[in-house]
Amino acid sequence: MRFFAVVLLLLATSTVIAEVGKPPGTTLPFPPIPRAMSLGPNPHHLSAEACRECHQEIYNQWAGSMHAKSTALKDPIHEAFYRSEVGDPRREGERHNRSGTYPVCLKCHAPNAARDGKTKLDAMPAYSEGVNCLTCHLIKGYKGVLPDEPGGRLRLGIDAYEWSDILQSPTGKIFAQIDFPKPPPGSGAATPSFHPFAMEGNAAMLRSPQLCLGCHERRNNPHGVPLCNTGEEFRDSNHFNCQQCHMPVNHGFADHSMGGGHSPEMLRRGVVMTLAINREEGEIQAEVVLQNTLPHNMPTGAPFRNLYLQITAFDRNGMRLWQNYRHHPLREDPDSLFMLTLLDKEGKPSAPPQAVAQGSDTRLAPHERRILNYTLPATNVAMVRADLYYDLLSLPLKERFTAVPQELKQPTLVARSEKLVE
Ligand code: HEC
Ligand code: HEC
Ligand code: HEC
Ligand code: HEC
Ligand code: HEC
Numbered sequence: 001m002r003f004f005a006v007v008l009l010l011l012a013t014s015t016v017i018a019e020v021g022k023p024p025g026t027t028l029p030f031p032p033i034p035r036a037m038s039l040g041p042n043p044h045h046l047s048a049e050a051c052r053e054c055h056q057e058i059y060n061q062w063a064g065s066m067h068a069k070s071t072a073l074k075d076p077i078h079e080a081f082y083r084s085e086v087g088d089p090r091r092e093g094e095r096h097n098r099s100g101t102y103p104v105c106l107k108c109h110a111p112n113a114a115r116d117g118k119t120k121l122d123a124m125p126a127y128s129e130g131v132n133c134l135t136c137h138l139i140k141g142y143k144g145v146l147p148d149e150p151g152g153r154l155r156l157g158i159d160a161y162e163w164s165d166i167l168q169s170p171t172g173k174i175f176a177q178i179d180f181p182k183p184p185p186g187s188g189a190a191t192p193s194f195h196p197f198a199m200e201g202n203a204a205m206l207r208s209p210q211l212c213l214g215c216h217e218r219r220n221n222p223h224g225v226p227l228c229n230t231g232e233e234f235r236d237s238n239h240f241n242c243q244q245c246h247m248p249v250n251h252g253f254a255d256h257s258m259g260g261g262h263s264p265e266m267l268r269r270g271v272v273m274t275l276a277i278n279r280e281e282g283e284i285q286a287e288v289v290l291q292n293t294l295p296h297n298m299p300t301g302a303p304f305r306n307l308y309l310q311i312t313a314f315d316r317n318g319m320r321l322w323q324n325y326r327h328h329p330l331r332e333d334p335d336s337l338f339m340l341t342l343l344d345k346e347g348k349p350s351a352p353p354q355a356v357a358q359g360s361d362t363r364l365a366p367h368e369r370r371i372l373n374y375t376l377p378a379t380n381v382a383m384v385r386a387d388l389y390y391d392l393l394s395l396p397l398k399e400r401f402t403a404v405p406q407e408l409k410q411p412t413l414v415a416r417s418e419k420l421v422e
Helices: 002-021 056-063 076-085 111-115 133-137 210-216 230-237 242-246 264-268 395-400
Strands: 139-142 161-163 167-169 199-201 271-280 283-292 306-314 320-323 340-343 357-361 369-377 383-391 412-420
Touching: 111 133, 133 139, 133 167, 139 210, 210 230, 210 242, 264 412, 271 383, 271 412, 283 306, 283 383, 306 369, 320 369
Parallel strands: 167 199
Antiparallel strands: 139 161, 271 283, 283 369, 306 320, 306 383, 340 357, 383 412
16 A cells, blocks of 8 residues: 555656656756755855866966955965954954954955854965955845944944855856856866856846945944945946956956956056146146046055155256155145045044044045146256056055065056156
8 A cells, every 4th residue: 555655656746747847848948957066064165276177267367366365364464454453363263452352354354264253264275265256156145334223333244245055156047057158268177067066146246336345345443434435435336336347358258356456457547647738937837637537536445545646857868857745745745645544533644443533535536537736947857757656555554564575565657647848
């Protein structure tokens, strides 16, 4: 009796499967759906190495980006701040000095470790890799950074997102895991007929600024002073998305190099500078126009990023006759310095962790056109040059952080414009 019941049940289920799988009179547009490999109980423990073999070119782009170097183990500027605010990135149980709580930095700079509440970043590659493939490709939804009610806490980095346990893909295809007409970009590997790791389409997330904003929206210091604030600067430009500029299509797929302040090529595209000169009785009037082409500030991001303008007059032999400052515009020509200044309790310029207020903000606002005028002595002047420089660190921080390598303290020339004097 029992035997017959089992046979009947089996027969019944197989008919149902056959009917669902192949409706009468139609053929399926895709092969049988295989079971893709699960990512295991802790998908955020997977290293970027798991993707490297097939996604060689994307892996290399990511490996050269600041996302792969976002922890204190690999970014000397972050390390300098992390050591003074928190402690040793190789030790478990470290706490934020002032608040005594889990170091908030890791929620963005080492998100896979933060999801486990750990601080020993060399414990596994997924921690030391910082913002790795699994970080972004497991983001399923966005809760937002800003609190729902006034006075509420910001949801920073990992707290701003809903997490999936399978990969999220940028196409909207449900069956992204089986529909692969072409080999993976830049790989030598054979094309698998289905993706080795379970994946679902989530274009609404992967192609939206929200994917970035959990970490790039806004962050306050312990006194509630906004530090990095790219999302708020960008708020009125919602018709742009970050990926169009920061992940341009290159060789047929989204580039993962993610250029920003560390990339001279990217910086040069952010601002257009023109110089016009006019000679009048013993003087030269120079007019510099700076056009920010971006939907966020130039410079954006960390508050110590800064841009400054150098105006120089040369004689016929290339000798420098005049310049708008001798050492640095910070004290000598502040109008030529584009930077957010933070203030301490006495109203003096302060490093980000100690600041209690924002001071002047002379950065170029989104799409702003700024005109600056200079008056130069004309005697013997044969050429006028305008140079726009970018610095990752402010002058006082360069002096304070002696451990930061010299090459990161070198200004980058972003734009140059020259005019001969008739
Ligand atoms: C065995 C080879 C292989 C491995 C390993 C692999 N992939 Fe892929 N992946 C592919 C192929 C093939 C494609 C399809 C390429 C195309 O259509 O351009 C693809 C496509 C993708 C896509 C895009 C899907 C879409 O919407 O078009 C994403 C995202 C992706 N892989 C992420 C990953 C991540 C993250 C890892 C590591 C956890 C990984 N892959 C590991 C072979 C692989
Ligand atoms: C999980 C958090 C996180 C997510 C998600 C994220 N980022 Fe980042 N991003 C960071 C961190 C942290 C850094 C800084 C690394 C450093 O300099 O130490 C960074 C650095 C950058 C930089 C380089 C800045 C420089 O100094 O050169 C750019 C550009 C950037 N991100 C753009 C994006 C874009 C665009 C997206 C969305 C497609 C995105 N990020 C998603 C955390 C994140
Ligand atoms: C900072 C977040 C971030 C990180 C880190 C990241 N990705 Fe992506 N990836 C994206 C976004 C966003 C897209 C979709 C871009 C678009 O189509 O607008 C994408 C697209 C892709 C695609 C499809 C490319 C195409 O255009 O067909 C593949 C494949 C992929 N990622 C693999 C990887 C691998 C492998 C890694 C690690 C080596 C990685 N990603 C790291 C955010 C990220
Ligand atoms: C129109 C192109 C464009 C768009 C859109 C864009 N960016 Fe940028 N972004 C740039 C350029 C160019 C730079 C380099 C100049 C600078 O630092 O301001 C840059 C710089 C950055 C940096 C570097 C900051 C640092 O400290 O080094 C970050 C982070 C960043 N962008 C994030 C974003 C995010 C997040 C979005 C979306 C909300 C976005 N960007 C939208 C072009 C763009
Ligand atoms: C909400 C996410 C978030 C948190 C929390 C966060 N950061 Fe960042 N941090 C970023 C992003 C994104 C960047 C890179 C882009 C930029 O300049 O905005 C960055 C850049 C930096 C930089 C510049 C790195 C470089 O290469 O020049 C330093 C230093 C830094 N952060 C220190 C810290 C410290 C220390 C903490 C904890 C006290 C912390 N951050 C907390 C998101 C965060």
